[in-house]
Amino acid sequence: MQGSFSHFGYLITILVMVSGLYIVMAQGNLIKKLIGLSIFQTSVYLLFIVPGKLLGATAPILSPHHALYSNPLPHVLILTAIVVGVATLALGLALVVRVREAYGSIEEDEITALENQAAGPEIHA
Amino acid sequence: MTSLHGLVPHPALLLIAGALLLPLLRGRARSVAILALPALALAALWLLPDGVLWRVHWLGYPLTPLAVDRLSRLFASIFLLLAGIGGLFALRQESRLEIPAAYLYAGAAVGVTLAADLISVFLFWECMAIGSTLVLWSAGTPAAWTASRRYVGVHLAGGMLLFAGVAGQILGTGDTGFHVMRLDSPASWLILAGFLVNAGAPPLSAWLPDAYPEASWSGMVFLSAFTTKTAVYVLLRGFPGTELLIWIGLFMIFYGIVYALLENDMRRILAYSIVNQVGFMVTGIGIGSEMALNGAAAHAFTHILYKALLLMSAGAVLAATGRRKCSELGGLFHSMPVTTLCGIIGALAISAFPLTSGFVSKSLVSQAAADAQLQGVWLLLAAASAGVFLHAGIKFPWFVFFQKDSGLRPADPPASLRWAMLLLAFLCIALGIWPDPLYALLPYPVAYVPYTAAHVVTQLQLLLFSGLAFFVMLDHLRRTPTITLDFDWLWRVAGPALAGVARARVRAARARLARGLTGLGRRAGAWILRNRAPDGLLLRSWSSGSMSLWVMLVLMAYLALYYLG
Amino acid sequence: MSLAQHLPALQVVLPLISAPLAVLLRHGGVAFLLVTAGAWAAFAAAVALWLQVDLLPAGGVLTYHIGNWAPPWGIEYRVDRLTSFVLVLVSGTAALVLTYGHASIEREIARASHYLYYAMFALCLAGLLGITITGDAFNVFVFLEISSLATYVLIALGRDRRALTASYRYLILGTIGATFFVIGVGFLYLLTGTLNIADMGARLRDVENPRAVLAALAFLTVGISLKLALFPLHQWLPNAYTHAPSTVTAFLAATATKVSVYVLIRFYFGVFGESLVFQRLPLPEIMLGLSLLALFAANLIAVFQDNLKRMFAYSSVGQIGYITLGLSFDSVHGLTASIVHLFNHGVAKAAIFLLIGGLVLGIGRPGAPPPVPTFKHLAGLARRMPLTCLGIVLAGLSLIGVPGTGGFISKWYLVLAAMEQRQYWLVGAILLSSLLAVAYVWRFVEAAYFRPVPGDGGVVREAPLVMLIPAWILVAASIWFGLDTSLTVGSALDAAQSLLRSGT
Amino acid sequence: MKRGHRLEDPRSIRKLWRGFLVLLALSVLAGALIDPKPHFAIEGWFGFHALYGFVACLVMIVGAKVLGWCLKKPDTYYARDGHDD
Structure with a gap:
């Protein structure tokens, strides 16, 4: 029972990870890409948290009533990771605003076309 | 190193240092320096006793950049002598680059002759390639310029062979010394090949008549003296x-x-x-x-x-x-008797x-x-x-x-x-x-x-009768304004032609590849999305989307290889 | 004495605190002074650490426990030979680039955002130093993100609007890379229950589930490879380097990818080297293949570039191929080559990009936005900017690997490593790929030295001394380390030996 | 100097030819007077070196001619198609 639950957690993790990555790959809209990126990062939070959670355990507060504690470390780590994720998202969105100002679009293919136009033969890749 | 010769500078480094300072001088001081430098270096050479005089460590290898024996003294002397006479000849050369370049070149050649380990030989060898290319450039004509590009290409290739050979030899024998070698390992073959490129041996001999004649009127004097003769020297020492x-x-x-x-x-x-x-x-x-x-x-x-x-x-x-x-x-004898x-x-x-x-x-x-x-x-x-x-x-x-x-x-x-x-x-x-x-x-x-009488007479017979053959066949030796194709045709005509063809092919192939990838992307997009977006989303996000796709592909490749491997 | 004990912390903290100070003071000039002072202080700390490590017996490690929490629970800063080597490279480059940058920044970045530029630079530096010095895997991730976020901003500061998209793409890719990295760390944490890198390696020996180790290895490899721009994961790099301000390009080219290589070395040899799966994997083969691709494809692409910065950006991708090639040999000579090349290439590339910054300044018209340095601008430039052009050529010689330059030393060890394993064809490949480097450096020489000055060349001045001197220090260093190798090769050999000894 | 140098006078050229032929004859005759001290049997033949020099040169000239037919190109060959760039 417990085993299948933990596997379930992993499956969710993988599903979130893959769908996030897929959005990054498949979407041309810069904001949607960032959303995909956030979803992708969320999967990591799950990856760390899920094994830290023990059934029937409680938060690691020393108390005579409990013998089983969850591992606090992953939670701490993920707090940091969430901060990093928020910062990344904020920066990404700020960049998109600037891109919109500069190019008048947030669709990557239109931007690429504009770039290539401006650059002429210079851009090869 | 306590005796007198400890105070004597390395002749090659002396000449090279002088070459680097020459561009700063003007007028009479420059002329004096041009004539004095080789003379000083020659004096330094002859003040040095036989034997290994310098030992240094570099990259953890013992190097002996200064060792004198009869053979090296002979070659170093003639190189320095010629550098001096060539400097006298080139004194009126307008190009201010040529003599410093030639002295750098000569100094490096002397350095090769005085080096008793393979690494020093290689270092001076490359220095020589640079110096000689500069001599060629200083002619300043477009022909010299294009010839120098081919020249430097051949010499870099030769240098690479030598580099690979030296590295292999040192690794194989654990010895950096430059001694007689036998052709029993890939490394020694590579070294021989590197030496022979500079000697003008086939099939790369064409670099020599291709490049040297494009040098200035004085530059070719320097060029003729050092590169090929240094090659002779190293062959003498390494492969007798x-x-x-x-x-x-x-x-x-x-x-x-x-x-x-x-x-x-x-x-x-x-x-x-x-x-x-x-x-x-x-x-x-x-x-x-x-x-x-x-x-x-x-x-x-x-x-x-x-x-x-x-x-x-x-x-x-x-x-x-x-x-x-x-x-x-x-008919130039009329006015140019000397x-x-x-x-x-x-x-x-x-x-x-x-x-x-x-x-x-x-x-x-x-x-x-x-x-x-x-x-x-x-x-x-x-x-x-x-x-x-x-x-x-x-x-x-x-x-x-x-x-x-x-x-x-x-x-x-x-x-x-x-x-x-x-x-x-x-x-x-x-x-x-x-x-x-x-x-x-x-x-x-x-x-x-x-x-001996026999030798003199037989030699005279040989030469005089070939002279006879020359005048008898003079009609067949009439000069026509032609050149003769050589191996350099391969890299001057065939190579560029092939490159041109290849370039066209590559362009076509790239277009095909792009089309193919486009198609592949379309199919992949359609496959992933089932029936969504016929024009392929993967393509639309070609830039950052394709980058992430690559990331995934590489990850998959790694995982697959790890689990299968 | 207490100061000396706290050096590992100061190493990171000094640049780190200069960042918020710079933001709070909101003044470009003050920020410049603060951050530059911070960078020089970090450099001094790095040198001091170097000297401390020197006093230890071979293979010795300085450790510093943050907040006095003993490892493996607390975060530990570890300084060994390799660490201090990279610290010196990173902080030294930062100090020189910052000193150089003032004149260039004036032209390339709007005055109002100067203080932000300096703050970001300080954050980026602190992040890179933190990655290098920390002994905690998750801490590496945090510092990686600090430096990356700062880097995205720095790139976006470029005047060209393409800088924005380059930065955006790098943000997407960089985040994916960092997330992969943290996934890998997560796996390792699950397997070993520790985040301390040294501890992790020790405990991984007893792990019985090789499949999870493999997954961790794959995620870590891909994540770090992205950050170090291993071919074909390099696609973010050319645009980012091309459109970023010159100083940023110079700093990133010399340090960011190199620190990533350092992380890769740490994990490969420090962590996975201990595990049993490591030896059985086709890892060297994959690494070898990708490195060769980088050597040839990236260098070839570089030859055909029209934009000077883009050309050298692609050349960076190619040069990273040499570094990873060295890793793939899994031998002392190979690892030595990697570490030495990491240093030598960093120095040479920083010099080149700094000089290009001066070049951009020289060919630009006052008041106008800085021009894109293409080969069209280069015609006959050597006559008008002799020092700049000569410097680029000399540093370019190091990229080629001409004897007497730093690049030769690394090539030498690569060739030795290849010969040791009797892979002679690889020797040929290494040497042939340096011919490609000859080709692009030659293109520069031809344009700058042999093309006539165009009639409408405009006024071109030599770059100011304040820019030339730091750039030339780096040029001189790239020559110096080709002649005197006791510092580079000595420490690289040391580091390689201790890494491999602990590994097998 | 008005009508050519004396070396270009046909008469002196004839004289030079005669002198040359005398020299040739002398060198061959001298061969009879000395001890050839041959290294190889073939060297001992009378006038071997003279004959050998002459024939070898003819062969080389003819060989060069033959090669020339195959490989000779106008000297503007490389410059013509811009190959020389």
Whole structure:
């Protein structure tokens, strides 16, 4: 029972990870890409948290009533990771605003076309 | 290092340092420095005793950048001597780059001869390539520029071979020392190949007549002296008695003769004859007896002198007339008597006429072939001697200074050039009459007398009758304004043509690939999304989307390989 | 004495605190002074750490426990030979680039955002130093993100609007890379229950589930490879380097990818080297293949570039191929080559990009936005900017690997490593690929030295001395480390030996 | 100097030819007077070197001619198609 639950957690993790990555790959809209990126990062939070959670355990507060504690470390780590994720998202969105100002679009293919136009033969890749 | 020689600078580094400072000088100070530098370096060389004098550690290897023995002293001396005389000759050269470049080049060549470990040899070797390329550039013509690109390409390739060989040799034997090597490992073959590229051996011999004649009127004098003779030196030290070298040398000899016979450009004739003469030395090294090695070393010594003399006379003609083609020259003896005289002396010396320096050195090689009972080799060498007289000994002076009158009446060159030529002409004759000082410098004791009646008479017969053949066949030797294709055709025409074809192909292929990838992307997108977006989302986000796709692909590849592997 | 004990912390903290100070003071000039002082202080700390490590016996490690929490629970800063080597490279480059940058920044970045530029630079530096010095895997991730976020901003500061998209793409890719990295760390944490890198390696030996180790290895490899721009994960790099301000390009080229290489080395040899799966994997083969691709494809693409910065950006991708090639040999010589090349290439590339910054300044018209340095601008430039052009050529020689330059030393060890394993064809490949480097450096030489000055060349001045001197210090260093190798090779050999000794 | 140098006078050229032929004859005759000290049997033949020199040169000239037919190109060959760039 417990085993299948933990596997379930992993499956969710993988599903979130893959769908996030897929959005990054498949979407041309810069904001949607960032959303995909956030979803992708969320999967990591799950990856760390899920094994830290023990059934029937409680938060690691020393108390005579409990013998089983969850591992606090992953939670701490993920707090940091969430901060990093928020910062990344904020920066990404700020960049998109600037891109919109500069190019008048947030669709990557239109931007690429504009770039290539401006650059002429210079851009090869 | 406590004795006097501890205070004596490394001759090569002295010359190189001087070369780097030369551009700062002007006027008389510059002229004095140009003449004094090689003299100082020569003095330093002769103040040094025999033996290993410098030991340093680099990259954890013991290096000996300064070690003197008879062989290295001989080559270093002639290099420095020629650097000085060449500097005198080039004193009036307008290009301010040329002499510093030439001294860098000469210094590096001296460095090779004084280095007793492979790494130092390699370092100086590359330095030499840079110096010689700069000499070539300083001619400043578009032709020199394009030739220098091909030149540097060949030498970098040669340097790479040598680099790989040196690395392999050190790793294989654990020894950095530069000793006699046997061809028993890939590394030693690579080293030999690297050396031979600089010697002008086939199939890369074409770089020499391609590049050297494009140098300035004085630049070619420097170029002729160092690169090929350094190669002879390292072959002497590293591969004496390697039989393969006999055949390579013979090929070079006849290649030089035949191509020179077909050539119209006087400086290209002389360039081919460098290959030809180096062929004699390489053959001598291949024979490998003491006398043969002496012969190769002595021939390198004398050859540097007379080839420089020939090139100076050709350079004087070029500087005065601006012409290089035999078909446009002729009758110059009217107004350039000194140049003509010096050209003839050089031509006689290269043909090994008795009483010239070529006679006393080339005889050593053919005598060694005879002593080793190599009849075929000996016969070919004899034929080659005749051939040298044919293509360089008569052809060069005849077509440039005599034959039909071209109507040109340029004056003899200015004093510094004349003195340089006369000095070399004197040395060519002096060593021919009195070879003992040269013989005393050779690596092994010499018990050979060149002036026996038999030898003089047979040599005269050989040369005079080849002269007869020349005049008899003169009609067939008329100069036409042509060049002869050589291996360099491969990289000058075939290579670019192939590259052009390849470029067109690549362009087409890229378009195809792009189309193909587009299609693939479409299909992949459609496959992932089932029936969504017929124009393929993966494509639309080609930039950052494709990057992430790549990330995924690489991750998948890693995972797959890990789990399968 | 207490100061000396706290050096590992100061190393990161000094640049770190200069960032918020710079933001609070909101003044470009003050920020410049603060951050530059911070960088020089970090450099001094790095040198001091170097000297401390020097006093330890071979293979010795300095450790510093943050907040006095003992490892493996607390975060530990570890300084060994390799660490201090990279610290010196990173902080030294930062100090020189910052000193150089003032004049260039004036032209390339709007005055109002100067203080932000300096703050970001300080954050980026602190992040890179933190990655290098920390002994905690998750801490590496945090510092990685600090430096990356700062880097995205720095790139976006470029005047060209393409800088924005380049930065955006790098943000997407960089985040994916960092997330992969943290996934890998997560796996390792699950397997070993520790985040301390040294501890992790020790405990991984007893792990019985090789499949999870493999997954961790794959995620870590891909994540770090992205950050170090291993071919074909390099696609973010050319645009980012091309459109970023010159100083940023110079700093990133010299340090960011190099620090990533350092992380890769740490994990490969420090963590996975201990595990049993490591030896059985086709890891060297994959690494070898990708490195060769980088050497040839990236260098070839570089030859055909029209934009000077883009050309050298692609050359960076190619040069990273040499570094990873060295790793793939899994031998002392190979690892030495990697570490030495990491240093030598960093120095040479920083010099080149700094000089290009001066070049951009020289060819630009006052008041106008800085021009894109294409080959069209280069015609005959050597006559008008002799020092700049000569410097680029000299540093370019190091990229080629001409004897007497730093690049030669690394090539030498690569060739030795290849020969040791009797892979002679690889020797040929290494040497052939340096011919490609000859080709693009040659293109520069030809344009700058041999093309005539165009008639409408405009006024071109040599770059100011304040820019030339730091750039030339780096040029001189790239020559110096080709001649005197006791510092580079000595420490690289040391580091390689101790890494491999602990590994097998 | 008005009508050519004396070396270009046909009469002196004829004289030079005669002198040259005499020299040739002398060199061959001298061969009879000295001890050839041959290394190889073939060297002992009378006038061997003279004959060998002459024939070898002819062969080389003819060989060069033959090669020339195959490989000769106008000297503007490389410059023509811009190959020389």
